[in-house]
Amino acid sequence: MDPVPVLEARDISKSFASTGTIALSGVRLSLRTGEIHAVVGENGAGKSTLARILSGMERPDTGKLFLRGREVRFLRPRDAERHGIGLVPQQSLLAPGLSVAENLILGHEPRTLGIFLDRRRAYYETALASASFSFPLDPGSRISSLSPPERREAEILRALARGGKVLILDEPTSILTESEARNLFSLLRKLRDAGAAILLISHRVREVLSAADRITILRNGSLVGTILPGDTDECDLALRMASSSSCFTADGPSGGSGQAVFRFRGVSLRDSERVTLRDLEFEVRRGEIYGVAALAGNGLGALEDLACGERKCDAGSVELLGKPLWDWPRDVLRASVLAYLPTDRDGKGLCLGATVLENLAARGASRADWSRSGRASQRAAAARLLEEAGVRVRLDSPIDVLSGGNRQRVLSARELGPFAPAVLAANPTQGLDPRAQEETWNRLRSRAREGAGILLLTSSVDELFSVADRVAVLYRGRLTELGIRSGSVTADAVTRLLTGAAS
Incomplete structure (x- = not known):
């Protein structure tokens, strides 16, 4: 793992006047090459806002971003893409009526004579990218026909195919079953071992502890700290996220015998x-x-x-x-x-x-x-x-x-x-x-x-x-x-x- 951060956020703050919400307040984060770095917190802790800022979808009110030690400013998502940062958002941005290949080339369409869309080249490049990253996706399949894990793979493939060396995944398992989530994390580990830097936004404590190399905790938009998975457990991490004095317990069974x-x-x-x-x-x-x-x-x-x-x-x-x-x-x-x-x-x-x-x-x-x-x-x-x-x-x-x-x-x-x-x-x-x-x-x-x-x-x-x-x-x-x-x-x-x- 490279000790020099490939992406760093310093003192990031963001508020939304329309809702009166302070989403982030003075948050710091560093992401290194060859690691899976998880950001955890309760709902509304600011995790998704941080992901959107790092990927150019939102601008911070204050604070700075650094890429390999140099300050950068992202005015739009394409700026982040040009620097090798790809976002897999919580809510899919794929066009369901288009094919895998058509989604991958949106905004980057290969053309013949600078005018005509070169579909053959688009399908060839998609097939090549799928093979190189070991994604068994058919370039011609419509997104609407894919299963939830295949859609996640298509979103990750789009980010990688556009030169992404930094992957930001916002709640990637929210639409997956437990077995599908395990398969996804197996894929992420392979990408990490191949040199990718992966920022995992999640609230699922067990998944984070099994997949992450480091864990940053947010609470009410503020930084609680960054820890190693070996220094915590499920209960302790949940307590740090919630600022609670005890682990949560569900009420006992109800039992029914009525009509x-x-x-x-x-x-x-x-x-x-x-x-x-x-x-x-x-x-x-x-x-x-x-x-x-x-x-x-x-x-x-x-x-x-x-x-x-x-x-x-x-x-x-x-x-x-x-x-x-x-x-x-x-x-x-x-x-x-x-x-x-x-x-x-x-x-x-x-x-x-x-x-x-x-x-x-x-x-x-x-x-x-x-x-x-x-x-x-x-x-x-x-x-x-x-x-x-x-x-x-x-x-x-x-x-x-x-x-x-x-x-x-x-x-x-x-x-x-x-x-x-x-x-x-x-x-x-x-x-x-x-x-x-x-x-x-x-x-x-x-x-x-x-x-x-x-x-x-x-x-x-x-x-x-x-x-x-x-x-x-x-x-x-x-x-x-x-x-x-x-x-x-x-x-x-x-x-x-x-x-x-x-x-």
């Missing part, structure tokens, strides 16, 4: 001539959290679509509180019966063009009182939701200026605030730091103890064992129920079922 809230009877679903779900039979009772785990491509998304009423099954029936799900009026269903935390937070859960207040009020919008006094009541109710959830954001802030984690917390505040007898929670802690994860799990537990029936859909074995009362695994569209979470239902048994090793 069925969700009931799936012989449910099957076909998708493009392929059977996606096969003969599902299970029910979720009042007062319990029923957890279903699955890896990508095994039908979890289809199960979510059925449980929220977005799709109808081809065979069987889905009931909610003893009534066919599709018989519920949509406004009644969402206003007072079903709380829904979708996997696609930004696409299905939030309106990115609206404010925090408007998003918090959306669940009961069809029945809202839009008079002056009614709007004042909405504002007061929204403020209470944020206070109860411990979310510190302004009601009038645009939702899309918040970090991914804070968007998830706003969504959770809306859906888990007012009581609903049915809760559908699909990967409910995606993008959340350890403290916020525990808070969300405890709120789910609280709702179950109050009598709600909760269907938890997750790709995380840790989440399954942290919160579910009963456990099931979905593999290739078939559900295997393991029963009550206990000593006999182990993480190893679940993992074997998830991967098909127990088949």
